[in-house]
Amino acid sequence: MEGEVSESERSALSLFFEPQSVAVVGSLREGYFGGYVVIKTLLNAGFEGRIYPVNPSYQEVLGLKAYPSIKEIPEKIDLVLIMINRRFVPNVLRECAGKGIKAVIVVADGFAERDEEGAKLQNEIVEIARKAGIRIIGPNTAGIVNSANGLTPDPYEPGYKKVKSGTVAICAQTGMINPQAFPYADLHYGVSKICDFGNKCDVDECDLLEYLENDPATKVITMYLESIRDGRRFLEISKRVAAQKPVLILKSGRTKEGAKVSASHTGALAVDDQIFNAACKQAGIIRLEKFRELFELPKIFSLQPLPKGNRLGMVTFTGGVGVLAIDEGAKYGLSVARLSPEITKKLNAIFPDLGKSVVDIGPPMAVNNYMTIYSEILKTVLEDGTIDCLFNVIWTSPFEDFVKEYVKFYKEMQGYDQKTIATWIYGPSIPLINALSSRMEDLGFPVFSDLEIAIKALGIAYQYSNRKKGEE
Amino acid sequence: MEGEVSESERSALSLFFEPQSVAVVGSLREGYFGGYVVIKTLLNAGFEGRIYPVNPSYQEVLGLKAYPSIKEIPEKIDLVLIMINRRFVPNVLRECAGKGIKAVIVVADGFAERDEEGAKLQNEIVEIARKAGIRIIGPNTAGIVNSANGLTPDPYEPGYKKVKSGTVAICAQTGMINPQAFPYADLHYGVSKICDFGNKCDVDECDLLEYLENDPATKVITMYLESIRDGRRFLEISKRVAAQKPVLILKSGRTKEGAKVSASHTGALAVDDQIFNAACKQAGIIRLEKFRELFELPKIFSLQPLPKGNRLGMVTFTGGVGVLAIDEGAKYGLSVARLSPEITKKLNAIFPDLGKSVVDIGPPMAVNNYMTIYSEILKTVLEDGTIDCLFNVIWTSPFEDFVKEYVKFYKEMQGYDQKTIATWIYGPSIPLINALSSRMEDLGFPVFSDLEIAIKALGIAYQYSNRKKGEE
Numbered sequence: 001m002e003g004e005v006s007e008s009e010r011s012a013l014s015l016f017f018e019p020q021s022v023a024v025v026g027s028l029r030e031g032y033f034g035g036y037v038v039i040k041t042l043l044n045a046g047f048e049g050r051i052y053p054v055n056p057s058y059q060e061v062l063g064l065k066a067y068p069s070i071k072e073i074p075e076k077i078d079l080v081l082i083m084i085n086r087r088f089v090p091n092v093l094r095e096c097a098g099k100g101i102k103a104v105i106v107v108a109d110g111f112a113e114r115d116e117e118g119a120k121l122q123n124e125i126v127e128i129a130r131k132a133g134i135r136i137i138g139p140n141t142a143g144i145v146n147s148a149n150g151l152t153p154d155p156y157e158p159g160y161k162k163v164k165s166g167t168v169a170i171c172a173q174t175g176m177i178n179p180q181a182f183p184y185a186d187l188h189y190g191v192s193k194i195c196d197f198g199n200k201c202d203v204d205e206c207d208l209l210e211y212l213e214n215d216p217a218t219k220v221i222t223m224y225l226e227s228i229r230d231g232r233r234f235l236e237i238s239k240r241v242a243a244q245k246p247v248l249i250l251k252s253g254r255t256k257e258g259a260k261v262s263a264s265h266t267g268a269l270a271v272d273d274q275i276f277n278a279a280c281k282q283a284g285i286i287r288l289e290k291f292r293e294l295f296e297l298p299k300i301f302s303l304q305p306l307p308k309g310n311r312l313g314m315v316t317f318t319g320g321v322g323v324l325a326i327d328e329g330a331k332y333g334l335s336v337a338r339l340s341p342e343i344t345k346k347l348n349a350i351f352p353d354l355g356k357s358v359v360d361i362g363p364p365m366a367v368n369n370y371m372t373i374y375s376e377i378l379k380t381v382l383e384d385g386t387i388d389c390l391f392n393v394i395w396t397s398p399f400e401d402f403v404k405e406y407v408k409f410y411k412e413m414q415g416y417d418q419k420t421i422a423t424w425i426y427g428p429s430i431p432l433i434n435a436l437s438s439r440m441e442d443l444g445f446p447v448f449s450d451l452e453i454a455i456k457a458l459g460i461a462y463q464y465s466n467r468k469k470g471e472e
Numbered sequence: 473m474e475g476e477v478s479e480s481e482r483s484a485l486s487l488f489f490e491p492q493s494v495a496v497v498g499s500l501r502e503g504y505f506g507g508y509v510v511i512k513t514l515l516n517a518g519f520e521g522r523i524y525p526v527n528p529s530y531q532e533v534l535g536l537k538a539y540p541s542i543k544e545i546p547e548k549i550d551l552v553l554i555m556i557n558r559r560f561v562p563n564v565l566r567e568c569a570g571k572g573i574k575a576v577i578v579v580a581d582g583f584a585e586r587d588e589e590g591a592k593l594q595n596e597i598v599e600i601a602r603k604a605g606i607r608i609i610g611p612n613t614a615g616i617v618n619s620a621n622g623l624t625p626d627p628y629e630p631g632y633k634k635v636k637s638g639t640v641a642i643c644a645q646t647g648m649i650n651p652q653a654f655p656y657a658d659l660h661y662g663v664s665k666i667c668d669f670g671n672k673c674d675v676d677e678c679d680l681l682e683y684l685e686n687d688p689a690t691k692v693i694t695m696y697l698e699s700i701r702d703g704r705r706f707l708e709i710s711k712r713v714a715a716q717k718p719v720l721i722l723k724s725g726r727t728k729e730g731a732k733v734s735a736s737h738t739g740a741l742a743v744d745d746q747i748f749n750a751a752c753k754q755a756g757i758i759r760l761e762k763f764r765e766l767f768e769l770p771k772i773f774s775l776q777p778l779p780k781g782n783r784l785g786m787v788t789f790t791g792g793v794g795v796l797a798i799d800e801g802a803k804y805g806l807s808v809a810r811l812s813p814e815i816t817k818k819l820n821a822i823f824p825d826l827g828k829s830v831v832d833i834g835p836p837m838a839v840n841n842y843m844t845i846y847s848e849i850l851k852t853v854l855e856d857g858t859i860d861c862l863f864n865v866i867w868t869s870p871f872e873d874f875v876k877e878y879v880k881f882y883k884e885m886q887g888y889d890q891k892t893i894a895t896w897i898y899g900p901s902i903p904l905i906n907a908l909s910s911r912m913e914d915l916g917f918p919v920f921s922d923l924e925i926a927i928k929a930l931g932i933a934y935q936y937s938n939r940k941k942g943e944e
Contacts, residue, residue, distance in 0.1 A: 032838070032842070032871075114825050157871075159869070159871070160901075174790045174792030180870075181899065186903070255798060257808050259795075261791065261795050290922065290924045291922065318647060319733065320696065326733055327727045327730040336733070353582075366505035366506070367505075370504070398631020399504075428631050428632060428653065429655055429658060431658070433655070450762065452762045
């Protein structure tokens with residue numbers, strides 16, 4: 001695995017995400033988990049390739065012919081998913097080798113993360129794979145997703161049809177990012193690829209970075225890691241990739257106790273946290289701090305243009321929110337934009353006392369033609385040349401009419417200005433907040449669950465943009 | 473305002489929260505904001521006292537007789553809400569003085585937070601009030617709430633009937649905590665009192681702390697502050713109160729820029745952040761970092777017993793979540809509990825390989841009698857004497873059946889053990905996550921929106937408990 005990846009290895013990763021045919025080896029009994037679920041989910045998501053169930057006890061499942069073993073499938077297979085007892089995995093892998101298969105996802109668990117016997121079995125499958133030129137994702141993985149072709153071989157039932165297509169690639173050393181774990185449907189979160197590395201016995205963060213570097217569907221990469229397999233290679237590749245696409249990484253095992261448990265559950269050695277931090281700085285990786293950030297922060301890169309500078313404009317409800325935003329922005333080098341005299345005058349003409357750094361739309365809320373005033377305010381603030389990015393607070397109110405009017409207005413705003421906008425929506429009704437958030441993200445305006453995370457989104461976008469400028 | 477509060481001042485605060493009669497001075501036109509909304513909301517929430525609309529243009533509103541002015545109301549008034557143009561506020565206040573009224577909420581804005589004229593008007597109303605022994609909340613406030621008697625005089629429409637009764641008191645120098653701004657109904661968040669200080673021209677954080685100290689309905693106090701009116705008094709009172717009830721404070725204006733804007737929008741001077749930090753440590757105040765924490769963290773004190781020590785048990789999905797939890801717990805002095813040999817053995821008998829510090833219930837999820845296994849696991853882990861608090865992760869799954877079974881199980885668990893439990897629920901469906909969260913909180917198990925905030929809840933509960941031990 002050392003050094004450069006060869007062309008054949010790169011195409012092996014394409015086999016994982018763009019297979020023409022998938023064989024699923026495992027239980028075909030109906031239930032919450034297993035081969036049956038995988039096949040059902042692939043069919044639901046409209047997977048475009050051929051699907052071959054493999055199980056000697058079945059003739060047919062969900063309208064598809066089942067085969068007793070891999071070797072008895074008469075056609076060419078691009079990708080195999082293995083979900084059987086760990087003891088039988090080496091044999092199935094040998095069959096894969098015999099059939100010239102190059103990409104295998106081992107969902108089965110009980111390998112290096114469990115015990116010594118599992119560690120031995122893991123070594124055995126790695127050896128078989130290397131000899132045969134097979135690439136493995138896993139073992140102990142919940143699999144991968146390609147939203148473009150319906151490849152969603154999740155071994156757990158997600159309960160919804162499709163992961164929405166978008167430009168964010170998510171990779172993690174955990175299944176907590178897969179469709180069964182995250183409400184991709186409810187949040188209108190747009191994904192290009194998902195990959196759970198599992199125990200990372202072969203395909204690792206570097207392989208994925210290289211693959212995603214050349215994936216036109218991916219605009220931003222977000223990763224959760226517990227370990228780095230090859231520090232030197234990681235530094236080299238991530239630096240190259242981060243110069244082209246933002247790379248966001250959440251790394252756990254920061255503390256001694258955390259690192260110890262991490263090593264025990266994936267069988268991988270953790271890297272010293274200070275060294276990793278230094279590497280991130282050198283490579284231009286954006287380091288995340290919380291699990292939620294893994295899903296939320298990429299949206300700013302996925303949906304909005306990069307800010308040209310650090311001047312933060314604010315349209316908020318209440319001055320208090322403005323003050324919290326300013327405090328938070330300072331952490332990332334954002335500074336309060338001073339509105340130009342011209343724009344200040346315009347704002348004060350729209351409503352008394354509006355022309356301040358923190359444009360508080362609380363008072364206009366109390367008047368009856370609020371939506372007209374709101375539209376004017378937002379357009380006026382965005383017109384101002386003194387602003388690079390905007391923290392945009394929306395109060396949903398308990399009335400559905402407001403949601404409709406906001407949506408109408410933000411439709412108009414698409415492409416109105418090239419400033420970076422991060423929105424936070426609050427209000428008395430969670431269903432209305434969710435409804436408006438989804439609609440706004442469909443229109444290209446990312447909505448964040450916290451005021452602090454919205455500011456952080458603007459902050460890291462500014463820092464990334466600033467670094468890119470320095471590199472040019 | 474210096475020194476001890478007299479008995480009469482204390483009872484003045486009772487007049488705000490437990491009035492027998494409320495007069496509402498302001499516009500009675502239907503709309504999103506104003507006196508009409510206040511009266512409608514009071515009626516909806518089942519306010520137990522008498523309500524007097526005051527407006528010379530109306531005879532009646534919502535079935536209530538309207539009066540042309542305060543002085544013409546024939547009965548005794550405990551509390552007056554003023555929602556009129558700032559220019560007329562001093563006159564109404566003089567009328568209040570004439571009628572012997574002792575408690576006034578000035579919702580009207582445009583005072584010290586706006587301009588010099590407003591600052592002068594604010595001084596004028598303070599002077600009138602002092603002479604007449606009137607206490608004022610505001611100006612520039614969205615008011616107060618007492619969930620016990622239906623007192624919800626919110627000038628904005630909240631869109632739901634009632635703020636759920638509970639033991640958390642929330643006070644803030646912003647209306648962002650009031651019913652129109654926060655989904656109290658959707659989140660099943662239980663509140664005793666709410667108070668928006670507004671510009672804090674009179675009633676301030678110290679007054680509220682003293683009132684809540686003696687309020688049997690309040691078990692925990694959470695505050696958002698931008699300024700402290702009297703540092704010495706604050707230190708003295710908060711120390712006394714924090715020894716009895718947890719006091720959680722989010723303070724903004726931490727940065728120079730933030731403090732400057734803060735001063736401009738409430739007209740109050742900000743306190744140096746390092747001094748405030750030192751005061752919090754001395755007084756035993758729990759200092760918060762994010763807006764979300766204001767609402768979420770009090771739940772651990774409101775619903776769960778204090779932990780007896782710092783040993784953190786974990787029942788999670790995936791080891792990765794366990795590692796993130798351990799890293800986070802270290803920040804608050806929580807350390808990983810080592811399960812006893814007896815409990816380890818029991819867990820391994822329930823399911824292979826379960827008996828670890830991080831009990832990963834991912835693998836049992838794949839089997840069919842999952843809920844039975846889950847119940848056994850949780851009870852067994854809680855049995856262990858080596859655990860003081862538990863980080864409890866639940867996967868909702870996309871199936872409603874699961875939600876029902878979880879609810880059934882947690883009903884059994886009420887009072888099962890005196891360990892502190894913080895729960896994080898994740899899964900593929902937001903509606904199911906919300907449904908299960910609400911039900912669990914009704915049963916006394918607080919649910920947190922993030923894994924990190926769940927850990928922080930356990931961490932601050934441990935720290936508070938530890939400090940109390942030291943004081944005994």
